[in-house]
Amino acid sequence: MTRTTLAINELKNNNLPYLVCITDPTAGGITASYAMLGDIHIAEPGALIAFAGARVIQGTVKEELPEGFQKSEYVEKTGFVDLIVERKNLAEKIGTLLSILLKKNSVISTEQDETTENTQSLSKIA
Numbered sequence: 001m002t003r004t005t006l007a008i009n010e011l012k013n014n015n016l017p018y019l020v021c022i023t024d025p026t027a028g029g030i031t032a033s034y035a036m037l038g039d040i041h042i043a044e045p046g047a048l049i050a051f052a053g054a055r056v057i058q059g060t061v062k063e064e065l066p067e068g069f070q071k072s073e074y075v076e077k078t079g080f081v082d083l084i085v086e087r088k089n090l091a092e093k094i095g096t097l098l099s100i101l102l103k104k105n106s107v108i109s110t111e112q113d114e115t116t117e118n119t120q121s122l123s124k125i126a
Contacts, residue, residue, distance in 0.1 A: 004034045017101040019094060022072065022081065024048055036080075040097060042090070043072035043081045 011018050020038030024047035031051045035041075043049060050070040058065050068074040075081045085093045098104075 001029065001033050005037065008034060008037050017098065019097065021090065021094075022047055022049055023087075024072075025050070027051065039101070040083070041081045042083045042085050042093065043075065044087055045072060045084050047072040049075045049080065 008018050017039045018037065020035055020041045022035060022041060022043040024044055026035055027048065027050045031049060048070055049072055054065055054070055057069075066074065072081055072084050076084055083093065
């Protein structure tokens with residue numbers, strides 16, 4: 001994990017984005033370390049995103065956990081995840097995000113000054 005974190009810092013030092021794609025399941029040390037160092041966090045629909053199991057957390061806080069706790073949709077609402085994207089659509093979304101973040105062939109600046117709703121939402125995340 002140390003080498004990965006150092007590599008992520010090199011990206012950031014060179015003004016390059018670090019995008020994280022969270023798949024099902026992502027838990028434990030991954031969640032506690034480099035999976036949360038990203039500039040943008042993308043998750044699969046319904047992915048389990050956790051550090052500890054729900055029973056452990058429930059036993060610790062001694063409260064009933066909300067429905068869908070630790071699923072990507074709930075985690076997105078709490079601000080831990082930026083986007084939920086089906087795996088089949090990842091390449092397109094990542095390409096769009098990178099074009100925005102790196103300002104290369106940006107889909108934001110079209111010749112006719114038109115911006116789609118999808119691009120607007122991605123721009124806010126970026």
